[in-house]
Amino acid sequence: MNGEWASPLGQRRICQGSGLMKTVGVIGLGNMGRGMALSLKRGGYKVLGFDAAPGVAEKLQDEGVEARASVADISRDSDVLILSLPTSDIVEKVVLGEGGVAASAKSGLIVVDTTTADPNSTRKVAAALREVKVGFVDGPVSGGPKGAATATMTMVLGGSEQDVATVEPILSVISAKRVHVGPVGAGHVTKIINNLLTGVHLLATSEAVRAAEAVGVDPQKLVEALNGGSGRNSATLTNYPTWIFNDKFDSGFTMKLMRKDVRLAMDLLRSIDANAPISAEAGRLWAESASSIGDAEDFNRIVQFVPER
The missing domain is CATH 3.40.50.720 (NAD(P)-binding Rossmann-like Domain)
Structure with a gap:
């Protein structure tokens, strides 16, 4: 311009x-x-x-x-x-x-x-x-x-x-x-919300993949089908095909950074007293994952985290 x-x-x-x-x-x-x-x-x-x-x-x-x-x-x-x-x-x-x-x-x-x-x-x-x-x-x-x-x-x-x-x-x-x-500040609010959604998508999609696999559906075929339907999201479109199914886990973005971003999102929600139970549960799971997935690991490793019942 x-x-x-x-x-x-x-x-x-x-x-x-x-x-x-x-x-x-x-x-x-x-x-x-x-x-x-x-x-x-x-x-x-x-x-x-x-x-x-x-x-x-x-x-x-x-x-x-x-x-x-x-x-x-x-x-x-x-x-x-x-x-x-x-x-x-x-x-x-x-x-x-x-x-x-x-x-x-x-x-x-x-x-x-x-x-x-x-x-x-x-x-x-x-x-x-x-x-x-x-x-x-x-x-x-x-x-x-x-x-x-x-x-x-x-x-x-x-x-x-x-x-x-x-x-x-x-x-x-x-x-x-x-x-x-x-x-000023609106850009960072938007990015925090974006990363929160990415965290939710990865957690929800990992549950869907494990459920499908447990009943004999090929996870890669599942994701291919989801990407043609209304269930598609950033995890099915990008994360699983690019870094997860091939076991690369080399996105360049760490668990430490993603956990930091999710914490910022939780702080934002608390500051406005938001009624956001799904986001709150995602925040809890990302924080809990620190006990088994190290800070230096790729953030896509969250799909391997299975919380205790």
Whole structure:
């Protein structure tokens, strides 16, 4: 998308790679951040990278990503800064801590947080950045490491119309679909609910597969049939064919991260006193699975969890 959009910070920004917003920083160069950084480089942007783990950013220099030595360093030189971090606590340290983004960024920077995060923490971070004239968009992603590497992710965006419009050309380089769902925090609320549904789908589908198998129905034929009917869901369409039936269990998303996301969903439901018994039971089962499925295991291993009667 070409053209000019008004920034809420009183500046004008050209919405294309060759305009004012031409330098993009990425903090967190793991499975997701690395793919986004390389997609941005292919899209014609100058890309800066930082990761707390020694040597990670430097490994991407041969592929055109300029390594920076600190959060302060990358914050000073970026027009847009993408965060790809595991938890809200880490986001708060990176943004609000000593030498963090809030203390170091130039006025007019926009931060895009792709972390699956606590919406309350998100609003806190956004408010602190607003005080130093830095914009904020929460933009959690779906699609996994493959989606990040191939720029086919989906992003749900929370933020002002102006900030979202400003970063749209950059986000279009790293994702195939973007939905602006509301103000700051709305993106993270939406992603938490999405991941809760994924957790419910995996649990329910695993019960269906075990029941069918117990009465002699081939599980793979069952899933094929479900995918042609109204019972299809994300687990039957994607998880079982891609990672479960073939015993790969290598989606790149761990039990630890999924349990964290389900806990965030439970916190959200409790905060609004929701009447959600199915979700509550799913939350209980995901938490209980920690006794038999390790944090480092692929999150699809939940289908192997059979709770005690």
